[in-house]
Every structure is written in structure tokens, then in C-alpha cells.
Amino acid sequence: MTQLPPLRLTGADILRDGEMQRRSLAVENGRIARGPLPPVDMTGYLILPGIVDLHGQAFERQIAPRPGTLLPVETALRATAREAAAHGVTTAYIAQRWGWEGGIASPDFAENVLQGVSDVAVAALIDMRAQLRLDTHTADSQQRLLHAIRRHGVDLVVFHDTLGASGQWSEDPALQARTLGVPLAAFEAARTTAKGQSRLVPRHLCQLAEAFDTLGVTYGSHGDMDGETRDRYRLLGAYVAECPADPRAAAVAHATDGPVILPAPALIQDDPRQWAMLRRGLCDILVSDCHYPSLAHAAWSLVDTGQMDLPRAWSMISATPAHLMGMHDRGRLDHRARADFVVMNATTREIELTVSAGRLAYLSGEAGARLMASLSEARIAAE
Known part of the structure; x- marks a missing residue:
């Protein structure tokens, strides 16, 4: 540099x-x-101001450019840092899954990515950090998770229930298994094991919330399907609503002073549900999700459609996410x-x-x- x-x-x-x-x-x-x-x-x-991206998954394309192909984690992260920088990102949270599914969503793989972020961040072009998207049905790896968070200084976690109301993998398990790089039989066995932990989930999440408060971790939920789900997470202290799947969840978050995060690529794709939430004022922060160029593009889309002026639109990808994470030294161009x-x-x-x-x-x-x-x-x- x-x-x-x-x-x-x-x-x-x-x-x-x-x-x-x-x-x-x-x-x-x-x-x-x-x-x-x-x-x-x-x-x-x-x-x-440089872009502060709280949820970036584009690195998955660098690690697994196609099903069955896994490249070295550090090589992928270095390429990701260069890509993010080219699109104005100066603080990048690498969003890694910690789940029951196996493959690139397993705790083993997550620990490799966390170590990779720690190693690459020392000489990266930008400030690289890690976010964990934690499947709720992982009570059996709770202590391992907390150890990894402490060791690598993870300060942002979102809960994601893939077996509850969302059930996003249940429709096509074969496709998901192939995407994760695991045999279908192993994926289905892991899903059965995860379902068996359902009764442990409420206590598991309460224990994690208490630990996160002690560790200073900001936490929330991902993909809430309705207002009731968002409210349950809020009662745990998980105020951040990341990529809610329904406007009712975003409305509950705003009514209870919780920030709402939406994926910038969805706005570029003219997703009507995402735009509806934004027009109702139910969005505070935009994230790259799987596509870094969408961040600046989405900010300009808000300007060009008359939703807001550039300073306000740009704050959704700079000042506001920096403030959420307590990074008071960035997201603005002030003296010092x-x-x-x-x-x-x-x-x-x-x-x-x-x-x-x-x-x-x-x-x-x-x-x-x-x-x-x-x-x-x-x-x-x-x-």
C-alpha cells in the first residue's frame, strides 16, 4: 500500500x-x-466518504467460483479486498455463515475464513472485518462459536433461522447441497440433526445474547419473515434487522428503534418489495450482499428516482453503518x-x-x- x-x-x-x-x-x-x-x-x-459495508458475500464467488471448486481462502480474500476497493469500499465486513448445513457453511469452514480475514487484514488494501450469519439451530457448537468470536474479534453477528418459518433450504435440498459442496445424504442427515435441536434454540439464543452483550458484539437477525419474528429477536436484544423478507418485519424494527439493512443489489434489480420498504422509510443502511458495484449504484438510484438527495443516500452506505458499529472515526470527512x-x-x-x-x-x-x-x-x- x-x-x-x-x-x-x-x-x-x-x-x-x-x-x-x-x-x-x-x-x-x-x-x-x-x-x-x-x-x-x-x-x-x-x-x-469511503463506503462502510456491513454484509458482503461476494467473496464466496472467489472461494467457490463453481460447485465442487474450492480455492484457497487467503487468495480469495485478497482478491475480494481489491474488488471492494475498486468500488469504493474502505471498511468491508466479510459475511460468513456458521450453520448446520456443512461445506462452506460449516463451523470448520467459518473458522478458516475468520483466520483468513485476520491474516489478510494485516496488509489488506482496506479495513477488513468479519460478520457471522449464525444459524439458530447450532446449539451444539455454542462454545466453539464464542471462542472463535473472542479469538478473531468478531463484532457483528446476525441470527438466521433456516429451519423455522423461513425454511429456505427445504424446497430444493439437492441444489443447496450442491452449492455447499456436500453430498445430498450428508446434507439431509445434518438437517435432521439440526431439527433435533429445536427445543434448545430459545435458551441457546438467550445465552448468546448475554455473551454478546458482555463482549460488545452488535447483533441482529437476518431474513425475518414477519413482524412477530422480528419482535422475538428484539426481545433478545437483537435490534438489527438485516435483509428482512417482509415489510412487516421492517416496520416492527423501525417502531422499536432498530436499524433496517437492505441489500443494494435488490434495488438495482428493481425488487418491488425492497423498493416498497425503502419508499416507506423502512431502510437505514444498504449493504453489498453479493455485489460490491451495487452500493454506489443504489445510492445514485435513490437520487435519480427522487427518493433523496446524494448526501442522504450516501450516508446509507457510509455514515449510518459506521455509526451503528461505533466507528466514529469514519463515514464522514471531518477534521481528524x-x-x-x-x-x-x-x-x-x-x-x-x-x-x-x-x-x-x-x-x-x-x-x-x-x-x-x-x-x-x-x-x-x-x-
Whole structure:
């Protein structure tokens, strides 16, 4: 990674204090700074806070590009970091399943991914962290789970009931087994074992909630099918509603001050249910889910359809998720904040620069050429 020298980006429209402002942005020692630093002209560009993505599953395509093919975890995560940076993500939560299904959703595989994130994060282009999507019917691995969370510093977990009302794998177990990379017989046996834990689930979740509160883990639920399900999780302390499957669940979350997270790709695909929740004001945060380019694209879709202005739309992928996770040093371009930002072509809306903690994570286009020319001139002058 290349640490930027002290510099000041000028001529751009910058998102600051909830509005677009024509002003300069100074960067020094990985932080937003002040002062008369060497200028770099960014006329014709927008400078926006780096994207904070709380739920990214695109790495699964890098690990398992097709059924039956598994590539090294670290190689996949490094490629994922580069892909995320290219689309403006400066803080990326890798969403890994911890479930009963086996294969790439098993505790064994989850531990490999958590270790991979820990290893790759040391030298990654961006800030990489892990989120766990925890199947509720995993009481038999509770202590193993808590050990993994402590060891790897996992600070975001969502509960997901794949055997209750959602029952999402029951319709085509053969397809799911093939996707996970496990024999159908093994998948069905695991499902039977998981169903046998049903009576243990309520106590299991209560114990986890108590442990998460102690550990400072933010937790919620994934894919709630109705308002009653969301309310049950809320009573546990799981306030975050991630990708609710029904507007009633999102409505209950908002009525009880719980943030609602929706997948950005669904908006790009014009999913009517997701758009209905958004138009009703039942969405606080957008996540990449399986597709990093959708984050910026979705923000602009909200602008182009008249739902909200750019500062508010962009806050759904920057300031608001950062606030939820207590990351008060990012998601905004304030003095002394972490220098996480993107430089976007105002005409094409293409991201041409991504900077994470003052380090170059992605560089392209005219903005990249201007930056490199300025740095070359500074080196020649210094010599």
C-alpha cells in the first residue's frame, strides 16, 4: 500500500456536514487535516466518504467460483479486498455463515475464513472485518462459536433461522447441497440433526445474547419473515434487522428503534418489495450482499428516482453503518477523521480513486493520472 504524502485535493464537490460543498480536502498522516498543503486539482470530481459495508458475500464467488471448486481462502480474500476497493469500499465486513448445513457453511469452514480475514487484514488494501450469519439451530457448537468470536474479534453477528418459518433450504435440498459442496445424504442427515435441536434454540439464543452483550458484539437477525419474528429477536436484544423478507418485519424494527439493512443489489434489480420498504422509510443502511458495484449504484438510484438527495443516500452506505458499529472515526470527512474517501467522476459517476486510512487502495482514470502527476512533480521538486 502507498501512504499518501501530505496533500490537499482542490476544486471538487465534497460531502461534508450533510451537504455537498465546493472546498478542499487535506490529508496528512492518514487523517483528514487542515492547512496549506500541496494542492492536487480535482475539478470535475466528487469526493465522498469511503463506503462502510456491513454484509458482503461476494467473496464466496472467489472461494467457490463453481460447485465442487474450492480455492484457497487467503487468495480469495485478497482478491475480494481489491474488488471492494475498486468500488469504493474502505471498511468491508466479510459475511460468513456458521450453520448446520456443512461445506462452506460449516463451523470448520467459518473458522478458516475468520483466520483468513485476520491474516489478510494485516496488509489488506482496506479495513477488513468479519460478520457471522449464525444459524439458530447450532446449539451444539455454542462454545466453539464464542471462542472463535473472542479469538478473531468478531463484532457483528446476525441470527438466521433456516429451519423455522423461513425454511429456505427445504424446497430444493439437492441444489443447496450442491452449492455447499456436500453430498445430498450428508446434507439431509445434518438437517435432521439440526431439527433435533429445536427445543434448545430459545435458551441457546438467550445465552448468546448475554455473551454478546458482555463482549460488545452488535447483533441482529437476518431474513425475518414477519413482524412477530422480528419482535422475538428484539426481545433478545437483537435490534438489527438485516435483509428482512417482509415489510412487516421492517416496520416492527423501525417502531422499536432498530436499524433496517437492505441489500443494494435488490434495488438495482428493481425488487418491488425492497423498493416498497425503502419508499416507506423502512431502510437505514444498504449493504453489498453479493455485489460490491451495487452500493454506489443504489445510492445514485435513490437520487435519480427522487427518493433523496446524494448526501442522504450516501450516508446509507457510509455514515449510518459506521455509526451503528461505533466507528466514529469514519463515514464522514471531518477534521481528524480517518482519511477514508472516494474520488468519483461527477459526469460518469465512476470511482477513480479509493483511499483508506490515507493509503491508496485503488487508482484509475483521469483522477489517478492527476494524482500521480502531482506526486511526481513533488518528488522532482524535492530532489
